[in-house]
Amino acid sequence: MSVRPTVLPGDKRTSVARSSKLVAGLVITGVLCAIALVSLVWTPLPPTKIQIAYKLTAPLQQGLLGTDQLGRDVLSMVMVGAWNSLSTAVAAVAIGGSLGTVAGLFAAAARGTPEALAMRACDIVFALPPILSAMMLGAFLGTGRWTAIIAIAVFMIPVFARVVCGAARQIWPRDYIQAARGAGKGPMLISIEHVLPNISSQIIVQVTIQLGLAILTEASLSFLGLGMPPPSPTWGRMLADSQTYLAQAPWLAVAPGLAIALAVFGLNMLGDGLRDTLDPRTPLLR
Amino acid sequence: MVALLLRRIASLILTLVAVSVLIYGIMDLLPGDPAAIALGTSAAADTLAALRQEMGLDQPLPLRYVHWLAGLFSGDLGSSYTYGVPVAGLVVERLSLTLPLAALAIVLSVLIAVPLGVTAAARRNGFIDHAASIFAQISIAVPGFWLGLLLIMLFAVELGWTPAGGFPGWQAGLLPCFGALALPAVALALPQAGVLTRVTRAAVLDVLSEDFVRTARAKGISRQVALWRHAMPNAMVPVITILGLQFTFLVAGAVLVENVFNLPGLGRLAYQALVQRDIVVMQAVILVFSVLVIVVNFIVELAQLVLDPRMRSDAA
Numbered sequence: 001m002s003v004r005p006t007v008l009p010g011d012k013r014t015s016v017a018r019s020s021k022l023v024a025g026l027v028i029t030g031v032l033c034a035i036a037l038v039s040l041v042w043t044p045l046p047p048t049k050i051q052i053a054y055k056l057t058a059p060l061q062q063g064l065l066g067t068d069q070l071g072r073d074v075l076s077m078v079m080v081g082a083w084n085s086l087s088t089a090v091a092a093v094a095i096g097g098s099l100g101t102v103a104g105l106f107a108a109a110a111r112g113t114p115e116a117l118a119m120r121a122c123d124i125v126f127a128l129p130p131i132l133s134a135m136m137l138g139a140f141l142g143t144g145r146w147t148a149i150i151a152i153a154v155f156m157i158p159v160f161a162r163v164v165c166g167a168a169r170q171i172w173p174r175d176y177i178q179a180a181r182g183a184g185k186g187p188m189l190i191s192i193e194h195v196l197p198n199i200s201s202q203i204i205v206q207v208t209i210q211l212g213l214a215i216l217t218e219a220s221l222s223f224l225g226l227g228m229p230p231p232s233p234t235w236g237r238m239l240a241d242s243q244t245y246l247a248q249a250p251w252l253a254v255a256p257g258l259a260i261a262l263a264v265f266g267l268n269m270l271g272d273g274l275r276d277t278l279d280p281r282t283p284l285l286r
Numbered sequence: 287m288v289a290l291l292l293r294r295i296a297s298l299i300l301t302l303v304a305v306s307v308l309i310y311g312i313m314d315l316l317p318g319d320p321a322a323i324a325l326g327t328s329a330a331a332d333t334l335a336a337l338r339q340e341m342g343l344d345q346p347l348p349l350r351y352v353h354w355l356a357g358l359f360s361g362d363l364g365s366s367y368t369y370g371v372p373v374a375g376l377v378v379e380r381l382s383l384t385l386p387l388a389a390l391a392i393v394l395s396v397l398i399a400v401p402l403g404v405t406a407a408a409r410r411n412g413f414i415d416h417a418a419s420i421f422a423q424i425s426i427a428v429p430g431f432w433l434g435l436l437l438i439m440l441f442a443v444e445l446g447w448t449p450a451g452g453f454p455g456w457q458a459g460l461l462p463c464f465g466a467l468a469l470p471a472v473a474l475a476l477p478q479a480g481v482l483t484r485v486t487r488a489a490v491l492d493v494l495s496e497d498f499v500r501t502a503r504a505k506g507i508s509r510q511v512a513l514w515r516h517a518m519p520n521a522m523v524p525v526i527t528i529l530g531l532q533f534t535f536l537v538a539g540a541v542l543v544e545n546v547f548n549l550p551g552l553g554r555l556a557y558q559a560l561v562q563r564d565i566v567v568m569q570a571v572i573l574v575f576s577v578l579v580i581v582v583n584f585i586v587e588l589a590q591l592v593l594d595p596r597m598r599s600d601a602a
Contacts, residue, residue, distance in 0.1 A: 124304050127576045127583075129538040135560045136312050136572060216429055220542055223431055224557060239432060243546070246435065246450075247443050257432035265427035 022273025025208075028266025036083040043076035048231045056249045065255045068238070069245060074252065077233035078259050084145075084234050085263065088227075089214035092149045096156025097207055103157065104164025105195060108172060109187040115165070122158035130155040130217050131224070138226045145228045148221045152214050163206050167199040201278035205271055212267035219260045235260050290591075298584050305576045306358075310351050313569045358573075364566040368559075373570045377552065381574070383453060384540055384551035387467055391474035391536060392529070398479040400525070403486025407494065408513055418483055425480030430539045434473035434546040441469060451548035470547045474539045478532055485528045489521035496520075523594045530586030537575050 044063060051071035059066040065074035107115040125133075134151030141147045171177065172195070180190050221227045222236030230237065235256040242252035338344055342353060357364065363373035406418035442450035448469055454462045493499060494517050502512045541553030548554075552571055559567035 120301070120304075124301060124308065126534065127301065127305050127579045128308075128572070129534045129541075129575065129579065131538040131541050132556065132572050132575055135556060135568070136309075139560055139563065139565075139568065140312065140315065212427070219429055220431065220538070223542060224545065239435060243435065246439050250439050250443075253432075253435045253439065257429070257435065260432065261424070261428045264429075265423060268423060268427060 019273070019277075021269050022277055025266055025268070025270025025273045028262060029270050032082060032086065032263050032266060035079055036086045039076075039079035039083045043073075043079050045073040045076045047072065047076040047080040047233050049073070056245065056252075058249075059251050066249070066251045068241065068249075068252055072233075074238075074255055077238060078235070078255050081233050081235040081238065081256060082259065082263070084228055084232060085215050085218055085260075088145060088148055088218045089152070089211050092152035092214045092218075093156060093207055093210050095149065096153035097160050097203070097210065099153070100157040100160025101164045101196075101203060103161040104166075105168055105191045107161065107165045108168030108195070109191050118161060119165070122161055125154065125158045128155075131220060134217075134221050134226055135224075138221075143226050143229060148218055148227045151221065151226075152217050155217075156210055156214070159210060160203070160206060163202060164199065167202045168195050171195045171198050201274075205275040205278065208267055208271035208274055212264040212271070215260065215263050215267070294584070294587060298580065301580055302577060305580065306355065306573060307351065309569060309573050309576065310354060311347075313565055313572075314347060314350070354569075363570040366559075366564055366567045368562045368564045368567075373567055376555065376567065377570055377574055380550060380552040380555045382456065383467075383549055384544070384553060387470060387474065387544075387549070387551060388536055388540060390464075390467055390471040391478065391539075394471055394475035395478035395482055396529070398475070399482030400486055402479075403483045403525075404490050404513065404518065404521075406483070406487045407490035408509075410491065415487075418487065422480040422483045425476045428477065429542075430473045430477050431542040431546050433476060434470065434543050437469045437473055438546070451546070453549050466547075466549070470543045470549060473543050473546070474536060477539065478536060481528065481532060482525065486521065486525050489524040490517055492524075493517045493520045519593070523590055526586055526589050526593070530583045533582045534579050537579060 049072060051067070053071065054062045054067050055069055055071040057063075057067045057071075059074075063073040063075050065078065068074055068077070103118055107118040130151060133154055134148065137151045137154075138147050141150070168191070177190060177194055180194055185193070218227060219234070219236040219239070222234040223240045225237070225240065227234050227236055238256040239253060242249070242256070245252055342350055345353075354364070361374050363377065365371065366373050366376060369376060402414075402418045402421070406415040409415055438450050441448045449466055451466075453466050456463055490513075494513070499512055499517055502516045503509070507516075537553075540551065541556055543549075544551040544553040545557055552574065556568065556571040556575075558564075559571060
């Protein structure tokens with residue numbers, strides 16, 4: 001006798017909502033990546049080209065999104081900002097994510113005191129808000145792209161360590177791990193060959209969500225002047241500069257902020273959609 | 287219960303000590319001699335040496351840390367190079383703005399998120415549920431400092447209802463002060479409210495599917511009473527947990543929002559200290575923020591123990 005899965009009313013709508021999230025996330029993130037890549041070879045105008053004669057011109061009168069206080073083309077700046085923001089976020093999540101994953105796998109494999117110590121260390125890093133650790137690092141290393149990357153990565157390590165450790169602990173008691181042990185494999189080999197592939201979906205979801213958070217943090221850091229130095233445009237610094245011209249040129253504050261919000265929105269949708277698709281059992285929690 | 291409480295307190299103290307070592311250590315490694323910064327570049331060598339001795343900079347690092355820690359306990363956080371005043375007074379003065387701002391933001395975010403999340407869960411897949419989910423997604427994605435700029439553009443520049451920034455000081459009376467804090471509190475609260483709405487909705491849905499709610503309904507208790515009287519207290523445990531975890535982001539948000547609105551709070555002080563390389567002030571501010579985060583999370587843990595008796599046996 002075959003067991004038919006129970007279909008509850010509302011399930012169809014939920015699954016439609018789930019896939020629409022995934023599609024929306026893929027489209028927005030895809031467009032963002034495309035814009036970032038295009039900016040490497042083409043922008044309407046060079047983003048650092050100063051045209052004082054056209055300063056603070058409204059959108060459509062000079063360029064699609066207008067010009068800033070130095071007459072630079074806002075659209076070109078937003079495009080290059082996409083690359084700067086995305087590349088910083090990807091680098092930070094790559095560094096923090098891989099270090100955190102290694103720490104989490106190690107903690108789950110070792111158990112006992114090493115695990116407790118690792119998790120306690122996570123708590124301590126968590127107590128330092130990323131903006132403040134970036135300020136400390138910024139004073140230490142000087143401001144720049146790498147300061148931002150390192151500061152964000154440092155905060156990502158405990159996030160990934162916790163998620164990976166929690167997921168890996170659920171894999172370790174399984175039968176196939178026992179079998180691998182019986183075959184004489186050590187904890188390191190088991191972690192890489194058997195645990196990691198089985199928790200990869202959780203890691204992928206976490207990477208997507210943390211990329212959104214990294215973009216937000218990068219924007220905050222460059223807003224405070226702790227990100228990439230001028231003249232290369234960043235969304236955060238464009239917003240910081242726009243503060244002086246809120247009454248005369250409100251569009252300067254709209255375009256970069258909208259870009260940040262859309263990028264984070266797209267990545268969050270993608271993360272939610274991936275989580276629902278890869279693991280439909282988990283509740284929709286952040 | 288007492289043993290559990292003692293263990294939690296011991297772990298709290300250990301975490302506080304570890305964080306203070308970390309902050310002191312990193313700040314000490316910073317390039318730049320505080321004495322040289324205080325005196326300027328044209329200082330004579332013997333004046334510099336005298337000040338270094340006076341500031342205790344000629345002593346080894348562990349000894350300086352112990353002195354600093356002992357100073358903390360007697361309320362002495364050192365003196366600011368740039369302001370020339372004791373840091374403790376400066377921090378207290380700035381906290382008198384940042385704490386009310388944070389409290390206002392938390393209250394506001396709970397007032398938005400809890401009713402919205404509960405209604406969304408009670409009418410699952412209904413209009414309010416979809417609206418709440420869209421609200422949550424958008425408010426999580428919108429950076430608080432950008433929201434602050436938009437609020438200034440609308441309410442201060444266009445409509446002229448509120449000041450664009452600044453703070454009159456508490457001696458000016460409650461009303462002008464809350465007027466100055468209203469927009470910053472909204473800019474801080476909305477991103478928090480998005481996260482809280484999702485957590486509340488998920489928590490209420492979880493509890494609604496449990497047996498005791500069904501039993502309550504079977505006994506003839508109305509849907510509304512079952513929801514608010516029986517489901518809500520249980521659903522509040524995860525909500526309070528997230529509220530505690532989000533406090534880190536609230537602090538980070540305060541640094542940015544205080545800068546947007548030009549509010550003389552602790553976050554703005556941290557930023558100014560960074561720009562002026564005032565290491566003593568930075569140390570103190572970062573320490574105060576971290577201790578706030580740790581203590582808030584400790585209180586949350588205690589609240590969980592009070593709210594949910596099951597946690598007591600689990601944690602023991």
